[in-house]
Amino acid sequence: MKKTYLLIPALLAGFASLAQKPVFYEVNFPNAAHHEAQIIMTIPEAPAGTIRVRMSRSSAGRYATAEFGKNIYNVKAFNVDSSALAIRQVEGDVYEIPEHDATVKISYTLYANWVDGTYAGIDQSHAHLNMPATFMWYIGQEKRGAKFQFNDLDKYGWKVATQLKHEGSNVYSAPTFQYMMDSPTELSDYKMATWDVTNADGKKETLHVAIHSADTQPVVDNFARMVQKVVLEEKAVYGELPAYDFGEYTFLDDVYPTNSGDGMEHRNSTCIVSGGTDRIEGNEVRMLGTFSHEYFHSWNVKRIRPKSLEPFNFEHADMSNELWFAEGFTQYYGELLLVRAGFHTADDYTRTVAGLVNSVLNTPAAARYTPVQMSNYAVFADAGVSIDPNNQGNMFISYYYYGGATALALDLRLRSEFNITLDDFMRQVWLDYGKPYIPYTIADLQKSLTKVTNKVFAADFFKRYINGIEKNDYAALLAKAGFELRKAQPGKAWAGSLFLNNQRGRSGQVRATTDNGFAITSNTTIGTPIYKAGIDVGDVITKADGKDIKDAQAFADVIAAKQIGDKIAVTYTNRAGEHQTTITLAESPALEVVTFEKTGKTLTKDQETFRTNWLSTKVK
Ligand SMILES: [Zn+2]
Incomplete structure (x- = not known):
């Protein structure tokens, strides 16, 4: 009592x-x-x-x-x-x-x-x-x-x-409060297009695009029809749209030349920002990628929700182990669904696939750290602002690409080993955790994979490729779809990628200007000939192979005249004085993906069927 x-x-x-x-x-x-x-x-x-x-x-x-x-x-x-x-x-x-x-x-x-x-x-x-x-x-x-x-x-x-x-x-x-913080609001003289989608349960979901740009209404209407195609392709992956909280989902898009391009997912909307132009007209397909990616998030991350992000804490950084899935798998689908919806060809898609495969097979970070560890680093990498440089080029690979490459491998393996697809896995995760809104852990994802495959496969996949640093056999997997994975610059001497930085966020860049020499302005990459020679950011190369080096082009010309395995004597200066070293030239490990048709190989019937099943529309 x-x-x-x-x-x-x-x-x-x-x-x-x-x-x-x-x-x-x-x-x-x-x-x-x-x-x-x-x-x-x-x-x-x-x-x-x-x-x-x-x-x-x-x-x-x-x-x-x-x-x-x-x-x-x-x-x-x-x-x-x-x-x-x-x-x-x-x-x-x-x-x-x-x-x-x-x-x-x-x-x-x-x-x-x-x-x-x-x-x-x-x-x-x-x-x-x-x-x-x-x-x-x-x-x-x-x-x-x-x-x-x-x-x-x-x-x-x-x-x-x-x-x-x-x-x-x-x-x-x-x-x-959580809903309030999740609700970006655009006050402007935007143009809107609206349509309904009948959901699997027969209920209507109303979708809007609200675009603040210099476009005319017919351009916005036409773009909305393209978005509509992508929406239906995404619905086909999960079998249904989420039941939006007030029966509505809104794509907010602000288009202006000085904007910094971005997209952010929310429960019943997305906030997209496009730059470089004041209008969608003429840029439709390029802009559609962000719409495709962000809309996929209305399932994956907003409802299929990592436990580590729930509830979101607004007083400090929210770290998650699962961004390889929440962002990486979304990255994979964001691109793939544009192919399924007919906006890109299989040939266009080979370049996207090459980007994913290079990030997982050819970066120092993917060789050393797991997708889970790379997810943790998001608290510094995701639009983090700092004055001092970092070593991201050597210790970080974006969980978008690492996770996207993992999704690619899993999709191709499910297709070839189980005669199911990654869509079946996503649907299982949706039913297990997304639709009932039960925040998930990595172990939960493994359970869903077990349901659509078996205990041994799921345990092995998570142990090797999610919690471990092993890599799938991409060449063999891609060949099943008649895609060849091969060296991008075969037979050419190479010193290292000095001008490439495919990471999100700022790597170790310095303010280096000189009119006498080639100034290295970003971190050199572990494993490259120039890194092995001891040259790093801030160093200035003044002589190579006996020639005076005035700039980057002069250095590139020296390399271009050499063979793989050649050694070149290099003089460089930095704060510690003048140094001599030797660079042993190698072949670039960079990979490209090419259709069998382009390489002159014959596409077999099985490969053609495999590719069609993978890349063709799923909208009935
Ligand atoms: Zn995203």
């Missing part, structure tokens, strides 16, 4: 917190020309005692930290009667209000001038708002929903595009 008696107040408290009023944000744009927003946050039923409000340090789907707190100022606190409250900054991004009434108002200015999938950008043409970069929240708000009132829309001619729930006129809401 005593226990029951004690339980009742606790239960009531639980219900009371569920019924708490949402935090209310009023968003004004009095100074859009200077990239500012004025935001007023109202906390009704504020918790008693000191409350702490803060800006985020991370953003769902982007794994490195960001200092969003640096871009807010004029932070003030009030009671509802407008009487000022004491507020003090206790950390760069954290503020404390010791005393207050039941309702607290906090106002601040936001400076926002970077348009991508993480930050915010404001000018007279739009307010492109990613939530962690825009909105303060109070510690404890994680249990509450939020409401937004976007003002000044008529002043600038803006409409609202977002996955937030529309409550009427210019008011939108998020049922939970």
